[in-house]
Amino acid sequence: MSQPPKQRDPSMDELITELRRDSISDPAVKRAADRVWARLLEHFPAPVTATASDVEKIRGCSDFQTLLPVYLGGSLSEARASLLEDHIHGCVACRHALREARHAMQPVAPQNSANAAPRKAAGARARWIMPWAFATGVIIIGLVVFLSDGRWVRMLRGTEAEAAVLSAEGTLYLDSGRGGEAVLPGRSIHQDEEIRTAKASSAVIRMVDGSTVEMDQRTSFWVSKGWRDTTLHLQRGNIIVRAAKQGRGRLNVATRDCLVSVKGTIFAVDEGMKGARVSVIQGEVEVEQGRNTKLLHPGEQVSTEQDVAPVPVSYSVSWSRNRGEYIALLGEFAALHKQLEALPGPTPRYNSALLNLVPDDTLFYAAIPNLGSTLTEANRLLQERIQQSAVLQAWWARQQASGGAGKEPELIERLRSYSDYLGDEIVVAMTADQHSPIVLAEVRRPDFRAFLQQQLGQIKRDGKQLEVRIVDNPSLLPPATGTKTTLVYLQNNLMAMAADASQLQKVALRMEHATPSGFTSTPFYSAIRQAYQAGAGFLICADMEQILAHSVNQKGSLNLIRDERTGLADMRYLIMESKGASGRTENRATLTFAQPRHGLTALLGSPSPMGTLDFVSPTASFAVSFVVENPQEILQEIFSLAGSHDPGFTEGLEDFESETGVNVSQDLAAQLGGEVTFALDGPIVPTPSWKAALEVNDPGRLEETIEKLVSSYNHRADSKAGTLNLTKENADGRTCYSLQTSRPSAAPGVPSEIDYVFVDGYLLAAPSRVLLLSSIQNRNTQYTLAHSSDFSSRLPRDGFTNCSALVYQNLGAMIGSVADLPILTPAERQGIESLKQNSGPSLTCAYGEPLDIVVANTGNMFGMGFGPLLGIKGAGVLDLLPLLKGSRQ
Numbered sequence: 001m002s003q004p005p006k007q008r009d010p011s012m013d014e015l016i017t018e019l020r021r022d023s024i025s026d027p028a029v030k031r032a033a034d035r036v037w038a039r040l041l042e043h044f045p046a047p048v049t050a051t052a053s054d055v056e057k058i059r060g061c062s063d064f065q066t067l068l069p070v071y072l073g074g075s076l077s078e079a080r081a082s083l084l085e086d087h088i089h090g091c092v093a094c095r096h097a098l099r100e101a102r103h104a105m106q107p108v109a110p111q112n113s114a115n116a117a118p119r120k121a122a123g124a125r126a127r128w129i130m131p132w133a134f135a136t137g138v139i140i141i142g143l144v145v146f147l148s149d150g151r152w153v154r155m156l157r158g159t160e161a162e163a164a165v166l167s168a169e170g171t172l173y174l175d176s177g178r179g180g181e182a183v184l185p186g187r188s189i190h191q192d193e194e195i196r197t198a199k200a201s202s203a204v205i206r207m208v209d210g211s212t213v214e215m216d217q218r219t220s221f222w223v224s225k226g227w228r229d230t231t232l233h234l235q236r237g238n239i240i241v242r243a244a245k246q247g248r249g250r251l252n253v254a255t256r257d258c259l260v261s262v263k264g265t266i267f268a269v270d271e272g273m274k275g276a277r278v279s280v281i282q283g284e285v286e287v288e289q290g291r292n293t294k295l296l297h298p299g300e301q302v303s304t305e306q307d308v309a310p311v312p313v314s315y316s317v318s319w320s321r322n323r324g325e326y327i328a329l330l331g332e333f334a335a336l337h338k339q340l341e342a343l344p345g346p347t348p349r350y351n352s353a354l355l356n357l358v359p360d361d362t363l364f365y366a367a368i369p370n371l372g373s374t375l376t377e378a379n380r381l382l383q384e385r386i387q388q389s390a391v392l393q394a395w396w397a398r399q400q401a402s403g404g405a406g407k408e409p410e411l412i413e414r415l416r417s418y419s420d421y422l423g424d425e426i427v428v429a430m431t432a433d434q435h436s437p438i439v440l441a442e443v444r445r446p447d448f449r450a451f452l453q454q455q456l457g458q459i460k461r462d463g464k465q466l467e468v469r470i471v472d473n474p475s476l477l478p479p480a481t482g483t484k485t486t487l488v489y490l491q492n493n494l495m496a497m498a499a500d501a502s503q504l505q506k507v508a509l510r511m512e513h514a515t516p517s518g519f520t521s522t523p524f525y526s527a528i529r530q531a532y533q534a535g536a537g538f539l540i541c542a543d544m545e546q547i548l549a550h551s552v553n554q555k556g557s558l559n560l561i562r563d564e565r566t567g568l569a570d571m572r573y574l575i576m577e578s579k580g581a582s583g584r585t586e587n588r589a590t591l592t593f594a595q596p597r598h599g600l601t602a603l604l605g606s607p608s609p610m611g612t613l614d615f616v617s618p619t620a621s622f623a624v625s626f627v628v629e630n631p632q633e634i635l636q637e638i639f640s641l642a643g644s645h646d647p648g649f650t651e652g653l654e655d656f657e658s659e660t661g662v663n664v665s666q667d668l669a670a671q672l673g674g675e676v677t678f679a680l681d682g683p684i685v686p687t688p689s690w691k692a693a694l695e696v697n698d699p700g701r702l703e704e705t706i707e708k709l710v711s712s713y714n715h716r717a718d719s720k721a722g723t724l725n726l727t728k729e730n731a732d733g734r735t736c737y738s739l740q741t742s743r744p745s746a747a748p749g750v751p752s753e754i755d756y757v758f759v760d761g762y763l764l765a766a767p768s769r770v771l772l773l774s775s776i777q778n779r780n781t782q783y784t785l786a787h788s789s790d791f792s793s794r795l796p797r798d799g800f801t802n803c804s805a806l807v808y809q810n811l812g813a814m815i816g817s818v819a820d821l822p823i824l825t826p827a828e829r830q831g832i833e834s835l836k837q838n839s840g841p842s843l844t845c846a847y848g849e850p851l852d853i854v855v856a857n858t859g860n861m862f863g864m865g866f867g868p869l870l871g872i873k874g875a876g877v878l879d880l881l882p883l884l885k886g887s888r889q
Helices: 010-021 026-043 061-066 067-075 078-090 092-104 113-121 124-149 151-157 323-341 373-389 388-401 407-419 448-457 501-513 523-533 544-549 555-563 611-615 632-644 646-661 664-671 701-714 771-782 813-818 826-835 868-870 877-888
Strands: 163-169 172-175 180-182 194-197 200-206 213-215 222-223 230-242 249-256 258-263 265-271 275-282 285-289 292-296 301-303 363-370 422-431 438-443 467-470 484-492 494-498 538-543 571-581 586-592 623-628 672-680 690-696 724-731 734-741 754-761 762-766 804-808 841-847 850-859
Touching: 061 067, 061 078, 061 092, 067 078, 067 092, 078 092, 092 275, 180 538, 194 200, 200 690, 258 265, 275 285, 275 323, 292 301, 292 877, 323 373, 323 388, 363 523, 363 544, 373 388, 407 422, 407 448, 448 467, 448 484, 484 501, 494 501, 523 538, 523 571, 538 544, 544 571, 611 623, 611 672, 611 690, 611 762, 611 771, 632 664, 632 672, 646 664, 646 701, 664 701, 690 771, 701 724, 734 771, 754 771, 762 771
Parallel strands: 230 249, 467 484
Antiparallel strands: 163 200, 172 180, 172 194, 194 222, 200 213, 213 230, 222 230, 230 265, 249 258, 258 285, 265 275, 275 301, 285 292, 363 422, 363 538, 422 438, 438 494, 484 494, 538 571, 571 586, 586 850, 623 672, 623 804, 672 690, 690 762, 724 734, 734 754, 754 762, 804 841, 841 850
16 A cells, blocks of 8 residues: 655745745855854864866866766865866756766765774764764855855755746757757756757747746757846847846846846847847846946847947847837837937036035045936826837736836835925935945925834835934944944934944034035045036046055956056046036036046047048948047057066067068058048848948058958968958049958858958948948048938037047937838838837047046936946946945955
8 A cells, every 4th residue: 555645844845935035145155154164174174185086187078077076075176166167058968967966966875894993993072073073064065055156046946947838839959968859838947958949940938937038940048047046048049038027036148258137128139159149128138248237228239249230129039929019119118218308307506515515535426316306207208108009008017917017106206205305416425434325415394304204114125124213313323333224314404314323423513513524625526516517417426546546455457457557547536427408418427637648548539530430421320430649659558568467468469470571560550540430331131231441641551561461361371261362453443452251251141351442541441342432422422420410419519629539329220221121011110110210319429638538428318328327237437336345455
């Protein structure tokens, strides 16, 4: 008679569920690890040595698999563990071997009798203390390791599925390392299992959190699960992710060179042999590549490699079965964006009583205008647009069902209610020795204290209640008050908030006696004051000189900054501002130096006319132009820096010049005049119509150098790489050159030739001769971007007649190039036309002054995106604040 199945203890289920919900910070894990390590060193001072398999060379999968037991035991060196993990991410067979090794691990058998004799000779206390101490240490170390890399989550989760196949058209495979297994709808997908679509196939995968992933043909990915985050490892192909609301965790998509993070949005990722492209349909997406992080909004796109040209977002989703919905959403968001841009910005402020109250040693200062009424109007426009659009209504319903919407109106109303009580701005200041900032604001209404007291129980962050306390006498606060409680002090129609009791006490004295701080006598104060006198909207200021001085313990990129040859060590102030002027918003960032720019900071030349821009037509979708003061000197500075940081660089450069017979400095850099323009000017698909124009000092010598380089390449090239063929012939009275490769293009849409011509002191290059000649004709007839109203109307209003660099982009022109694709339905073409009409150009200019670098553009604050400006998720000036930690270590 069979036994009934054993019932699981419900208390254990509750414990595991609670563990999953809990979050443990990295600092807490590190502190726990340090305590365990210190305790173990008291009993086991001898270091653990690596096993033989840890030292031997790794030659392939078999060698990696021999390391698995040591890796699972936790004694594999950090370097070997990193190599193994990186290999496992890309190898299906080794992932399965790792899973089997985990399941095969059994408790260690008792020691044999040969080892028992020495133990019997030990004292009675050692017989029971040492084994238990060792076992306890191993358990604690194992827990710490699991906490740090997420493996213990997998142990608790067991074989729980991470996803399931919702639908499939064609063939969907599960790659097991022993051949592909066909998968049908309804099949569960577990962690580390790689799924792949075949030719002319597609599939929709539903994650356990409610997110869906649509797969194009020949696409493969696998899923890993951390404590809070879920990561899709995209190996190749195209996916469109409709991410559900993630709560405290995140949904990530990892490619070989970037990490895409979201909390709830719709976006597309294309991973190919040349790199990755990320396009956003709805919401916000954070793309991390190396040390760079970029926040993308609807309709925006980023590529991880320069060779991957931008394409319209509508083209990125053209393969999807839901492309009509996505294109319509893009059009609606573009229309809403245009309405929001028409909203008036905050009224400029020409002085601030709060500036006089900040701490004496303030290094960071931000003044944020009161936006209550503006946010209310923005919410009204959103709700009206939703009522008028069936597409937005469906989107809003999905957002509410997933918990991603519905609270916005309540949040905006709460912000508006606060704005009724506060003055025109809120100031945030921070010093080098503070762990948290101090917040200052003027109070308009006498009943603000009662209102704030009523609101305290509703103040939360990330779903957790924040400890906020109103204090009547800050001088009585104990100095040990930490950062868990935010303290609020009200006096003389002023409010101060801080987590640091000592800092609040100092500000309170100034509030009570209306006395200015010592900050008013500093040069940094004068720089901020000057910004107010010109009219301030959003204002963000950083004392770069003091920030760098207080970051003595920092390493990495700061070593380069401190190198005198870069000129970056001379940075003094960074002031970023955005304000309304003459019916539009102007945004400006100024980086000031203590002495005239030199080194890398002198790379940007002084404002100058740009003749290369005349080769770009008004219909261009993208253009970037810049001037360099002296290309030869700049190149020598770069070579000097590279040689000092990489000893092999100089030797490699000498070898290159010896083999080619080309002196890079004399034959290349010295022949360039210092002005460059690159543009996408014409159809984007199937082949991007790019063009490049360079100012040239001596066209004859530059052409001779090009011929030397081509000859040297052909001399060294192997049969697989192919050879280069440089030809020339006359066309329209000009000598046109064509550089072609004998090897077919490695990827569809990539041109296999470059045509170029010398025109009036410029070198003009393009993928075809037709594009070259049309560009010259446009220049002769002045049908140029610089003469168009779209360009000139977006130039910043300032005292400059020229600029040192500019970036122009016109999403509407790019979108128009795909409107005639045969796969589109009439409704989809209508959506693209709406997106085109509501997507205006943008222009950003930079100016190189002797003591300053200024970057400016125009556009409403809703169009500018203040996430990057404020440094949200590693994109801006707030990223400088971690440098201050060096002064506290």
